Amino acid sequence: MSIFNYREQPGYFERLKEALKSTKQDLSDKIDQIFGTADSPITEDQIEDLENILISADIGVQTTLELTERIRGKTRGQRILTSYQIKGMIRQDLLDILSSVEASPGEILSTTRPHVIFMVGANGVGKTTAVAKLAHRLNQVGKRVLICASDTFRAAAVEQLMIWAERTQTEIVGQGSGADPAAVLFDAITASKARNKDVLIVDTAGRLHTKTNLMQELEKMKRIAARQVQGAPHEIYLILDATTGQNGLAQAREFFASVGITGIIVTKLDGTAKGGILVAIAKELKIPIPYIGIGEKQEDLVLFSSEAFVDSLFAE
Secondary structure (H helix, E strand, C coil): CCCCCHHHCCCHHHHHHHHCHHHHHHCHHHHHHHHCCCCCCCCHHHHHHHHHHHHHCCCCHHHHHHHHHHHHHHHCCCCCCCHHHHHHHHHHHHHHHHHCCECCCCCCCCCCCCEEEEEECCCCCCHHHHHHHHHHHHHHCCCCEEEEECCCCCCCHHHHHHHHHHHHCCEEEECCCCCCHHHHHHHHHHHHHHCCCCEEEEECCCCCCCCHHHHHHHHHHHHHHHHHCCCCCCEEEEEEEHHHCHHHHHHHHHHHHHCCCCEEEEECHHHCCCCCHHHHHHHHCCCCECEEECCCCCCCEEECCHHHHHHHHHCC
């Protein structure tokens, strides 16, 4: 059962379906091409073709093998399955996997003020824009939000975030390039308390788990947040670019082990046929997915609905 009822959100499904169009073409449409309306028993060659389709959509090898083995089991004894029935089986299996990581609606935050959210990830995944889009979402539901521009490592990162902050009408605390990120965070927490903010969203420098100095910096920021606000950081969201496919899964695996992320936001789903990466993440890591990015506009960070996601992949 989906936690978030997407049917109560006008336009949500159509927007998601449009964003996942490329993934659908590489998944559901190709399944139809393999099996069509055949009235003969399914062959091993067809099942192998199905395996290739699922793997190319980045659903993951383990999940793919489990799904196709169930289909083999259903077809033993020359039983005939239609394309519609096969897609129904796959749809249900994917829904079972994804519903296990569907987070409670992200707007339900802790009662601690400010609620501190760290945004982490590698360079180029859309982290800074995800910060701004999340701020916009929370603004829209009446939360008082402050952005902390603590990515002082990347040139122009603070300027980029300030442009987004103005666009989303969100207050921001930042310093110049090269400033101490921990000091920026301290100032932002102080400002959040003084201005009675509900949420502090912290943009951190893009990093890989192999960058020891940046990982140590992140640990320092976590300690400062914990000293200043009880239980902080309350969320650590890893931003993943869906277009990276299995590389994104590897990033998630390493960040989870080294940082202790509490959720994953998958961006750029509108620009890839590899939307199945959400399934691989859910299957292996079982980390909540509170939001997904389906476009470039500020309103294109949306709550993740496992039911809507799967329905979009198999919609007629």
